[in-house]
Amino acid sequence: MLFRLQSTLFLSLRRLPTLQSRIYASSTAPRSDEDWEQDQNRKDKFDDNPPENEEASIASMIGPYISSKQMAFHTDQFDSAHIRQKNKQAFLDVIEAYKVQFPNRRGHVEFIRAALRRMPDFGVERDAESYKKLLSVFPFGPYRHQSMLQVSVRFWPKQNETASAIVSAMESQGIAPDLEVVHMLREIFGPWAHPVRRFARFLYWAPKFMNKNPYPIPWELPDSERALAKLALQRMTSTVDMETKIVDIHSASDNSPDVDHPVEEHSWLLYTHTPKQTKLVSTLAKDRPIYIEGPFAVYLRKKQMKYFVLKADPTEEYRKKKQELEKFNTDDVSNLRSPFQPGATLYIPPSVHELDDGFILSLCIIGKPYTSLINCWLYHLRKHHMPNLSQFAVVDKTKLTDAKQTDRFYTSHLVGTPEFTIPHDTKRIAEAPKPWWFNDDPDDDKTK
Amino acid sequence: MYFRSSLRIITPIRYYLQPYATSRSYSILNNPYPNCQSLSASSPLSQPCRTFMFWRANINRELYGSPTKALATKKRRRLQKSMTQIIREGNLLRLFKELFVPEISKWWKQVQPWDRRHEFFHNDYLVIHDFSNNDEIKKWTVRTDLDEGVGESTAELVPSGHGSILFRGNISSKMVNQNTLYNKSGFAIMFSERLLGSFLMPAHQKGWTYFTHILLRIRGDGRFYEIRFHTPDHDHHHWSDMYSMVLYTRGGPYWSTAKIPFAQFFRNNMGRISDKQHPFQPLTCTQMSISVLDAADGPFELEIGEISLLRDLRYNYDKFAYEQYTLPPYTTTYN
Numbered sequence A: 001m002l003f004r005l006q007s008t009l010f011l012s013l014r015r016l017p018t019l020q021s022r023i024y025a026s027s028t029a030p031r032s033d034e035d036w037e038q039d040q041n042r043k044d045k046f047d048d049n050p051p052e053n054e055e056a057s058i059a060s061m062i063g064p065y066i067s068s069k070q071m072a073f074h075t076d077q078f079d080s081a082h083i084r085q086k087n088k089q090a091f092l093d094v095i096e097a098y099k100v101q102f103p104n105r106r107g108h109v110e111f112i113r114a115a116l117r118r119m120p121d122f123g124v125e126r127d128a129e130s131y132k133k134l135l136s137v138f139p140f141g142p143y144r145h146q147s148m149l150q151v152s153v154r155f156w157p158k159q160n161e162t163a164s165a166i167v168s169a170m171e172s173q174g175i176a177p178d179l180e181v182v183h184m185l186r187e188i189f190g191p192w193a194h195p196v197r198r199f200a201r202f203l204y205w206a207p208k209f210m211n212k213n214p215y216p217i218p219w220e221l222p223d224s225e226r227a228l229a230k231l232a233l234q235r236m237t238s239t240v241d242m243e244t245k246i247v248d249i250h251s252a253s254d255n256s257p258d259v260d261h262p263v264e265e266h267s268w269l270l271y272t273h274t275p276k277q278t279k280l281v282s283t284l285a286k287d288r289p290i291y292i293e294g295p296f297a298v299y300l301r302k303k304q305m306k307y308f309v310l311k312a313d314p315t316e317e318y319r320k321k322k323q324e325l326e327k328f329n330t331d332d333v334s335n336l337r338s339p340f341q342p343g344a345t346l347y348i349p350p351s352v353h354e355l356d357d358g359f360i361l362s363l364c365i366i367g368k369p370y371t372s373l374i375n376c377w378l379y380h381l382r383k384h385h386m387p388n389l390s391q392f393a394v395v396d397k398t399k400l401t402d403a404k405q406t407d408r409f410y411t412s413h414l415v416g417t418p419e420f421t422i423p424h425d426t427k428r429i430a431e432a433p434k435p436w437w438f439n440d441d442p443d444d445d446k447t448k
Numbered sequence B: 001m002y003f004r005s006s007l008r009i010i011t012p013i014r015y016y017l018q019p020y021a022t023s024r025s026y027s028i029l030n031n032p033y034p035n036c037q038s039l040s041a042s043s044p045l046s047q048p049c050r051t052f053m054f055w056r057a058n059i060n061r062e063l064y065g066s067p068t069k070a071l072a073t074k075k076r077r078r079l080q081k082s083m084t085q086i087i088r089e090g091n092l093l094r095l096f097k098e099l100f101v102p103e104i105s106k107w108w109k110q111v112q113p114w115d116r117r118h119e120f121f122h123n124d125y126l127v128i129h130d131f132s133n134n135d136e137i138k139k140w141t142v143r144t145d146l147d148e149g150v151g152e153s154t155a156e157l158v159p160s161g162h163g164s165i166l167f168r169g170n171i172s173s174k175m176v177n178q179n180t181l182y183n184k185s186g187f188a189i190m191f192s193e194r195l196l197g198s199f200l201m202p203a204h205q206k207g208w209t210y211f212t213h214i215l216l217r218i219r220g221d222g223r224f225y226e227i228r229f230h231t232p233d234h235d236h237h238h239w240s241d242m243y244s245m246v247l248y249t250r251g252g253p254y255w256s257t258a259k260i261p262f263a264q265f266f267r268n269n270m271g272r273i274s275d276k277q278h279p280f281q282p283l284t285c286t287q288m289s290i291s292v293l294d295a296a297d298g299p300f301e302l303e304i305g306e307i308s309l310l311r312d313l314r315y316n317y318d319k320f321a322y323e324q325y326t327l328p329p330y331t332t333t334y335n
Helices: A002-013 A043-048 A054-062 A088-101 A108-122 A128-135 A148-152 A157-173 A179-189 A194-210 A225-237 A275-283 A316-327 A371-384 A387-391 A402-407 A425-431 B047-063 B067-078 B083-089 B092-111 B134-139
Strands: A245-248 A269-273 A290-300 A303-312 A358-366 A394-398 B007-012 B036-039 B124-130 B141-144 B154-159 B165-171 B188-191 B213-219 B224-230 B241-248 B256-261 B266-269 B287-292 B298-311
Touching (some): A088 A108, A088 A128, A128 A179, A157 A179, A157 A194, A179 A194, A225 A269, A225 A303, A225 A358, A275 A358, A290 B298, A303 A371, A371 A394, A425 B067, B083 B092, B124 B134, B134 B154, B141 B154, B287 B298
Antiparallel strands (some): A290 A303, B007 B036, B124 B298, B141 B188, B154 B165, B165 B298, B213 B256, B213 B298, B224 B241
């Protein structure tokens, strides 16, 4: 006991900022989120390897080093047997229970920190009311600042920081700011305190960014994957081509029974289609194949969807057209010709779907990545929109396993080329030529 | 101990740089670090003094760029000859000629009047990063929270086969080590090269003055990215000052063009939006970066074809998109 007090006394007598200019990680300091949980059973960890040195045994007796910046918290009450189902009402009940048990709000800072960590378990992190209930745990009165000096000196640091943490959680979850929260914060901490200011900043900046998205997403996303997929496809294609139609296979009226078509409710298919793309297909050469590429990721806020693309290689005419377009100087008015003169040809620029790396013929999002569903997509396209598709060979370039995708991040296919390998900094610096104001390298084991 | 009002610098400062009056009463008794500069909000510092302090901090920052570079640089610097050694060899004049004269001439060129600039007209655009040339990648660096030791996000910058650049990786918001100065993890940033001026100080960006918009040709994945222009002022308070704006992407295989006016860039310090907002001056920008803004777990990919600046005179909405309020006194920016 005295051992712990001694360290704090020692620190308070020295001047901290000068000595703590470096943060040394101690062996007992918490290194990740798991170390902060005090309620785990530590017995299984210590049974296997009994501590041999003194330090480890002392550490196991005292517990992990708790720096003055962080706090330990117990989350026992959120796991109690009285809670039958973890929902919003249960969360609010736990807070009420705490208020009843400790009318003096003893240990309220740690309780609020624990509650903030446990919010995702109760599914309540996007709910403004639970945050307001958390704020009501603070006692009104003692933490109200009496002068600007107290604000500048950061009196009641833990309480202010915890309230700032609540506000920051609200900001990161994207909850709409409310004047009621401001009033509560003002009553608890006073009008000039930091949590109030932080929330005022949130109130000020949130409306500025709310309407800035040129490809807007609805504020409340629908729950079903199918509706989300439809939203994603709309977002990807509606601004590109206004004539895009999103087709849902299950809603199509004619379902021929001889197709290998999954009838289960959980698998669905949505794809996009434009009349321009039909025209493109009719102009393509029949001997070149069409590729299915994917799955590529699209994000709708934090939700990720995977989509597939039906693509064809760009043709020579397209490349020629692009080159001509680049040579053409739009600012040059010396050679103006009218399209109504005899012998004039109209220049039709390539459509939006013709890109440098391929002609895009259709996009689709699938409920579950089965190859049969992809065939379903092709069959539907062929039947309803592009009858020419049957004359093409379709090559499947999909990477259907997620593991393969993550492995690609550090293995670039250009690793072998010498011009693209930028050698590691240490090697580059060591091999950089040394000017005359450098001593000769004393290392003799390097062969020159 | 809980009240930190002044920053104490331990290294001794030369006599001519010491401020005129250290403290009113009993400086020997009160001053814990005699002969040392003690900084506070009210300490009288002249501009050359502030510039010197920024220069001291900046050479270390320039030389020890990243932790991996730092060790190699430290080892290399140990091999440098000391000043007395150079004088004994009789090479002092040579050192001045080879090291300092080019720096001074570079500095003089920077200070030269800059009114003789090329005029740009409406709808003129200047490509500042053309990624169809594969050498542009060498000017960019990527840093993630894995480098800082906070998290487990990975990222890489790779040339795609068709004339553009791919900034892709995986983001995870799991905090690996809470013993750092970061309170969140889950970020990946690509930095452009820093504009170097004379004497290892950042330079001013002179070529961007007549432009009003930044144009990016991108193919994103529906995530929110952030463009930042780093404007570290020659001051130790503002070394992390930047002007940033959210870059919205729609998913999909179609290219999109993001045209963002300079008037919509808001000021940011250490990643937090500043209270005092001013319009962005392209002259003060030294570095550009693009980062992933939402810490959503999962892979990300941003394909950039080109970054260019545009002069568009039809943007009549405002000179600056945010209000430039003056703050009441004693307002601190601690969040």
